[in-house]
Amino acid sequence: MKITPDIICHEFIGTEGKIAQSTHAGYLGISGKIVDETKNTFMIQHEGEMKRIVKDAAVFHFTFSDGAVVEISGKLLVGKPEDRLKKTVKRLW
Secondary structure, rough: OOOOHHHOOOOOOOOEEEEEEEEOOOHHEEEEEEEOOOOOOEEEEEEEEEEEEEEEEEEEEEEEOOEEEEEHHHHHHOOOHHHHHHHOOOOOO
16 A cells, blocks of 8 residues: 555554554553544454544554555544545645
8 A cells, every 4th residue: 555645545444553652641552453443432342342542542554465554633524524535635835
């Protein structure tokens, strides 16, 4: 997978995710498969339990099917998934 700025328009359900940084201490170290997404949260299956993670409070490491690991701030992912897929991305650099 080619990593470009429009990676934030990608579908994240089914990918492996890990919380790398968070303002909420209880989120640190949570990792697993993304099973659902809402406007403000991800549902991650972590050790057999479902954990709801607020996007705005975390920085995520996503592992895609080809092994690529991408770090994305949750603040960039806030919004309805179907609207985020349609969004155009301005270059950040």
